[in-house]
Amino acid sequence: MSGPERAAGQFAYEGLDRVIHERARLGVLTSLIAHPKGLAFGDLRRMCQLTDGNLSRHLQVLTEAGFVEVSKSFEQNRPQTFCRITAEGRARYLDYLSVLEQVVRDAAAAVTADAAAPGLAGLAPA
């Protein structure tokens, strides 16, 4: 079952949308999924350990994709940037998550099978 006869494209993981998959953006979106009320720019930057410039750049990609909306307001007379995931972003993130779960399942199954059958691994050519 684990031989090369397996289906073409089984490990292609096309559903790993590159807009979401990039490490920093994955962190940003996961933060925003975990905070559906939204997050201030500074809190998001801190949680994701990004620089101002990096977070701004990734937010631009995410807003252009329609996954995140950024609003500006004033709080105690100071300008405040506030970020929220959109309904579209949430739906796309959930699609992405289901593929990520498949990667984890494929990997966990492989690791378990490998550990359970050391004799099989021993058949490998030198």
Next chain:
Amino acid sequence: MSGPERAAGQFAYEGLDRVIHERARLGVLTSLIAHPKGLAFGDLRRMCQLTDGNLSRHLQVLTEAGFVEVSKSFEQNRPQTFCRITAEGRARYLDYLSVLEQVVRDAAAAVTADAAAPGLAGLAPA
């Protein structure tokens, strides 16, 4: 518990090694983890739905990182390129996998909490 008071860097996911995280290489390494005896270049290309050039480029990154070894041999008088994950590659992939599982857990917890507490989500500013 889900407010901005959460720890700095909680969503940084620094353990998502970029060498492994890139979508095509994640597919290549997952294929090779699932086939510890190794895979012929053509089988790997088919499973990951990559072009010859793309697979070659990603294999170069992975061999330079020491995660994969590529050997050339002859089979029925035809040159054969064979790819295997190294012990180092396997260890690093398992480290990566544990972070990926954390992302899935964080996201699943957030999605579940959000669905279970629509009243909380309703507190979000307009």
